[in-house]
Amino acid sequence: MHILRRFDKTCKIISNKEICAGYFELKVKISNISKQCVPGQFFMIGMQGVFLRRPLSIYDFKNGMLSFLYKVVGKGTDILSKMQSGELRFLGPLGNGYNLETYKDLNNTIVAGGTGIASVHFLATKLKKKGVLYYGARSKKDLLCLDKFKKMGWKIMVSTEDGSKGYKGYITDILEKKIESKDVLFTCGPTQMQKKVLQIAREKNIKAFASLEEKMACGVGNCQGCAVKIDGQIKMVCKDGPVFRLDQVGL
Numbered sequence: 001m002h003i004l005r006r007f008d009k010t011c012k013i014i015s016n017k018e019i020c021a022g023y024f025e026l027k028v029k030i031s032n033i034s035k036q037c038v039p040g041q042f043f044m045i046g047m048q049g050v051f052l053r054r055p056l057s058i059y060d061f062k063n064g065m066l067s068f069l070y071k072v073v074g075k076g077t078d079i080l081s082k083m084q085s086g087e088l089r090f091l092g093p094l095g096n097g098y099n100l101e102t103y104k105d106l107n108n109t110i111v112a113g114g115t116g117i118a119s120v121h122f123l124a125t126k127l128k129k130k131g132v133l134y135y136g137a138r139s140k141k142d143l144l145c146l147d148k149f150k151k152m153g154w155k156i157m158v159s160t161e162d163g164s165k166g167y168k169g170y171i172t173d174i175l176e177k178k179i180e181s182k183d184v185l186f187t188c189g190p191t192q193m194q195k196k197v198l199q200i201a202r203e204k205n206i207k208a209f210a211s212l213e214e215k216m217a218c219g220v221g222n223c224q225g226c227a228v229k230i231d232g233q234i235k236m237v238c239k240d241g242p243v244f245r246l247d248q249v250g251l
Contacts, residue, residue: 008091014065016084021141023115024081025059026068028088037061039123040097040188040211040243043068044219046089050076053091055216055238057119057188066090069118069144094219095242098123103184103207107131110154111175111197113189117144119211120188130154131183136171136193140164172196181205185246189213201246208246212237 011028019025037058043066044053054076060067072081080088100123108131110120117135124133130153137143139162149156157174158166167174172193179185181204187197188211201208214226214237221239228237229250235241 008089010087011066011090012087013083013085016081018081019069019144022072023142023144024070024072026056026070026080028066028090029064030066030090031064037066037093038097039100039126040119041093041095042119042219042242043090043092044094044216045080046091047076047079047083049079052076052217053089053219054080055094055219057211058093058122059118060122060125069115069121071115091219095238096240098186098209098211098243099245100126104129106184106207107180107182109179109183109185110134111171111185111187111189111193113137113171113193114142115144116187116189116211116213120186121145121148123186124149124152124154132157132178134159134171134175134178136160136189138162170196172200176200179204179206184208187211198246198249206246209243210246210249211243212241212249214238214242 011030014027014029016026042055042057044055046053056068056070059069070077072078108127108129111134112120113136132155133149134157136159139160159169159171183206185201185206185208194210216238217223217225219238221236226237227234230248
């Protein structure tokens with residue numbers, strides 16, 4: 001478990017660029033924050049005109065620059081995408097991230113779906129031993145930052161549901177055939193994908209960590225809107241997760 005001092009403050013937007021249709025990368029300059037932000041953690045971001053803050057996983061963090069990757073899916077992210085300057089309110093870093101040390105001698109495998117790539121990108125920058133990225137999306141326009149993973153030395157396996165790039169179908173089809181028990185697996189993406197990934201990991205006796213995606217309102221466990229069953233008990237994804245060990249998750 002990683003417990004860091006979090007803050008709630010206003011930060012200046014450095015850039016907020018559309019990297020491809022409907023997807024944006026937001027960068028802010030942040031000060032007075034621990035240099036030990038953990039991959040898998042997130043921030044709650046507040047903006048004028050939106051009642052509830054929006055949770056965004058840390059996409060990257062270096063030299064005091066915090067980056068987020070997001071997709072425009074509703075009112076909040078639409079308003080955010082139109083902000084090219086100004087300030088935003090940040091609460092974080094929140095939650096518990098990926099365990100980078102326990103299985104550091106095993107082969108690293110990352111499985112991502114859609115914008116789940118944001119959480120695992122920060123993870124990939126911190127893992128010393130590069131491995132294989134399995135990345136699935138609806139079409140090739142939804143595949144993000146593949147060039148960044150290539151530059152870091154990751155082998156990449158891609159699938160698209162419409163067959164526009166890589167294997168036509170689900171990324172779990174490839175994963176099931178390729179992954180080995182000597183791997184340690186990290187995954188983030190849609191719930192249905194995660195269920196299949198964790199099923200494969202269990203069947204092959206693979207050590208695994210899953211970053212769960214749930215709707216959040218407060219980010220600190222007060223509203224209890226992101227409740228999930230963990231180890232047979234009700235836990236909050238925002239406070240107790242979002243990253244859990246495979247043997248804890250009840251998907």
